[in-house]
Amino acid sequence: MSRPCSAVFLLLASPLVSQQTPVASRVRFTDVAAESGISFRHESGASADKQMFETFGSGVGVIDFDNDGKPDLFFANGANLSQGKRSPGNVLYRNLGNGKFEDVTAKARLAGGGMFATGVIVGDYDNDGFLDIYLTGFGANRLYRNNGDGTFADATAKAGVGAGGWSASAAWLDYDRDGDIDLFVGRYLDYDIRKPPFCGFNKPGYRMYCEPQLFDGMPALLYRNNRDGTFTDVSRDAGVANPVGKSLGVAIGDIDLDGWPDIFVANDGVRNFLYRNKGDGTFDDITYGAGVGYDVNGKALAGMGAEIADLDGDGLPDIFFTAFSDQYNPIFRNLGKRLFEDATVKTGLPPSVRTLGFGAKVFDFDNDGHPDIYVTNGHVIDNVALYDQRLSYRQPDLLYRNLGAGRFRDVSAESGPAFRIRHVGRGLAVADFDNDGDIDVVVSDSGGNPLLLRNDGGNRNHWIALRAHGRESNRFGIGAKVRVTAGGRTQSREVNPYGSYLSTSDTRLHFGLGSAVAARVEIEWPTGKKQIIDNVPAGKVLELDEADANR
Numbered sequence: 001m002s003r004p005c006s007a008v009f010l011l012l013a014s015p016l017v018s019q020q021t022p023v024a025s026r027v028r029f030t031d032v033a034a035e036s037g038i039s040f041r042h043e044s045g046a047s048a049d050k051q052m053f054e055t056f057g058s059g060v061g062v063i064d065f066d067n068d069g070k071p072d073l074f075f076a077n078g079a080n081l082s083q084g085k086r087s088p089g090n091v092l093y094r095n096l097g098n099g100k101f102e103d104v105t106a107k108a109r110l111a112g113g114g115m116f117a118t119g120v121i122v123g124d125y126d127n128d129g130f131l132d133i134y135l136t137g138f139g140a141n142r143l144y145r146n147n148g149d150g151t152f153a154d155a156t157a158k159a160g161v162g163a164g165g166w167s168a169s170a171a172w173l174d175y176d177r178d179g180d181i182d183l184f185v186g187r188y189l190d191y192d193i194r195k196p197p198f199c200g201f202n203k204p205g206y207r208m209y210c211e212p213q214l215f216d217g218m219p220a221l222l223y224r225n226n227r228d229g230t231f232t233d234v235s236r237d238a239g240v241a242n243p244v245g246k247s248l249g250v251a252i253g254d255i256d257l258d259g260w261p262d263i264f265v266a267n268d269g270v271r272n273f274l275y276r277n278k279g280d281g282t283f284d285d286i287t288y289g290a291g292v293g294y295d296v297n298g299k300a301l302a303g304m305g306a307e308i309a310d311l312d313g314d315g316l317p318d319i320f321f322t323a324f325s326d327q328y329n330p331i332f333r334n335l336g337k338r339l340f341e342d343a344t345v346k347t348g349l350p351p352s353v354r355t356l357g358f359g360a361k362v363f364d365f366d367n368d369g370h371p372d373i374y375v376t377n378g379h380v381i382d383n384v385a386l387y388d389q390r391l392s393y394r395q396p397d398l399l400y401r402n403l404g405a406g407r408f409r410d411v412s413a414e415s416g417p418a419f420r421i422r423h424v425g426r427g428l429a430v431a432d433f434d435n436d437g438d439i440d441v442v443v444s445d446s447g448g449n450p451l452l453l454r455n456d457g458g459n460r461n462h463w464i465a466l467r468a469h470g471r472e473s474n475r476f477g478i479g480a481k482v483r484v485t486a487g488g489r490t491q492s493r494e495v496n497p498y499g500s501y502l503s504t505s506d507t508r509l510h511f512g513l514g515s516a517v518a519a520r521v522e523i524e525w526p527t528g529k530k531q532i533i534d535n536v537p538a539g540k541v542l543e544l545d546e547a548d549a550n551r
Contacts, residue, residue: 026457027366028416029399029441033452037101040075040091044447045116046382047082049196050209052189053116053138053166054082055380057358057426057446059502061120063131065108065146069541070095071431071506073442074110075450076117076135081193086114090135099434110144110152117142119502120427123172123181125159126229127475131507136167136185161231165218166191169250169305171498173261174474175238176281177526180225181474184240186247186265187218200387208381212268212302217246220265239283240275251499253308253317254481255290256338259528261479264292266303266321274319276338289339292319292332296342301327305428305501309362309371310334310492311347312406317494322357322375322501325391329357329375333406348400348408355395356380359428359501363439367461367512369489370402376425376443394422397443418453429497431506437463437539439510444503462513462538466521468495471546473526476507480526484511486519513538525549 045054058076065072072095079087089111093101105111112135119136126132130146132155141163144152156162166188172181189212200208219241223231235241240263249266256262260277267273271293275283287293295301302324311318316334323329328351333343345351355377362371377395384391399415400408412419418441427444434440438458443451464484468477480495497505513519521533521542529549536542 026414028456029418029453030416030456031418031421031451032454033450036099036452038093038450038452041449042445042447043078043080043088045078045080045082046447049082050207051082051193051196052191052209055209056118058118058444059120059427060429060442060444061122061133061504062429062431062506063122065131066150070097071433073101074120074133075444076120079114079116081116087112087116090117095433107150108152115140118167119169120504121170121172122504124475125181125225127180129475134170134183136170138166140164141167158229159231161223163221168247169502171250171252172478173252174479174526175261175277179472179474180227181478182225183223183231184250184263185221186250187220188246189215190218191215206386208383212246217244219243220245220247238281242273244270245273246270248304249306249321249501251306251308252496253494255317255334264306264308264319266306268302269300271300272303286338291340295330304358305360307360307362307499311371315492320360320362320373322360325354325356326352328352347406354390358426359503361428361430361500361505363430364512365439365455366458367438367463369487369491369512369514370404372402373400374441376428378424378426378446394424396420396422397425423448426501427503428500429503429505432510462516464511464513464519464536464538465541466509467541467543469543469545473546481524482509483522484519486513486516
């Protein structure tokens with residue numbers, strides 16, 4: 001069925017691919033967290049002191065830690081630092097494959113030692129074939145190495161990636177394409193827990209969380225993998241240590257298709273950063289020229305979660321990120337030549353929203369071949385209704401269906417009971433947890449229980465999934481480019497589970513095929529090797545091995 005590709009990377013559809021119209025089916029999302037055995041509850045640390053980190057929440061990571069083909073779940077947890085209390089601990093759930101999850105935290109040794117954990121970044125940093133976990137947090141970060149036997153070991157000190165300050169979203173990427181993944185860490189505010197300022201009206205019940213404008217930002221960190229279990233901080237030399245950054249969302253993607261992974265940072269209240277990888281170990285900040293730093297009116301948004309993905313099917317990666325209430329969630333369309341336009345209104349997304357968006361994922365929830373957008377919402381001010389009765393702390397999520405060519409429609413109200421749930425959404429990740437052919441959603445809640453949203457009906461259309469096995473490239477093929485042609489259309493994606501907010505999704509790539517029963521799959525590995533597999537049948541998880549590729 002498969003064969004190595006020639007040196008020419010073809011873009012023709014397979015003659016056996018169906019040209020029919022995708023099935024128009026209604027998909028419903030239902031929260032099954034409780035019945036699945038997920039009882040985790042997040043500790044936000046909420047206190048009368050209104051410390052800024054209490055608004056932050058924590059993320060969630062999808063990790064098949066035991067390589068059994070069933071995506072497992074890792075929830076980061078906060079702590080009540082105002083009262084000097086240690087975190088109740090992070091939780092690792094093993095997917096049992098029958099709709100149930102088992103808490104295996106104690107055996108795995110991943111409770112976390114009491115830190116206020118924020119982000120969960122999953123990747124195989126030592127190329128041993130097992131996914132490891134990097135945890136960002138308030139005060140320090142930690143790296144847990146997967147021992148391959150169901151347990152993890154704290155490798156932070158040896159690796160030299162403990163960082164400091166207040167870290168937010170992060171991502172693994174092979175920025176120098178040497179075959180080992182490196183680590184980019186966004187950091188938020190220069191914040192002193194001993195000196196929380198008073199914000200809001202000075203009367204009982206009206207103290208509120210302060211705005212980030214009252215605090216200085218912090219430079220991001222870039223750790224180069226030394227290929228021996230240690231890392232070197234190359235942030236300044238690489239050109240990504242801008243001290244004005246107030247990073248919340250981090251997304252990775254090759255925005256100019258030159259073969260090198262670039263970095264987009266969604267900042268809170270200051271301009272965003274778009275770092276172009278020059279291919280020599282350094283980055284250029286091309287934000288101003290690219291036009292992605294500000295909103296359509298030239299103002300800095302409160303950027304939260306971020307995604308880089310081809311939303312309109314033209315083969316160029318676009319940028320989407322979430323923002324504050326009474327702002328909007330912008331789509332920056334890639335025009336080529338490192339230029340973007342704010343195409344939010346053109347795409348059908350609203351020019352203003354009352355919800356406050358955090359995690360966001362681009363994925364094809366109905367398998368029609370067009371990538372959709374999911375946004376989880378929740379305000380940061382718990383008493384916001386005292387100041388603006390239009391707004392609420394707990395908010396419902398949003399689902400935007402891609403109608404084709406990058407045009408979207410809000411289908412939240414018709415997509416099941418999950419979108420009637422009001423919560424304080426923060427982290428968001430996706431995976432096909434039940435391996436039934438459609439993508440499910442997991443959302444972390446600040447101070448509450450997470451949502452595990454089962455997708456019912458998305459598998460009425462056809463699909464394929466891909467798992468990459470790197471050889472010269474990093475083991476999980478992070479950064480590999482995949483094109484799938486079916487039904488007369490070509491979809492372009494990268495193997496990249498990062499983005500959103502504080503979270504990591506499944507390392508497997510999932511493509512909806514509509515009614516097409518077969519597809520052509522093309523992959524370009526970070527090494528430059530390429531391969532083509534023709535007539536891949538729908539409903540299959542395809543194992544792609546770099547050993548089968550040619551330069």
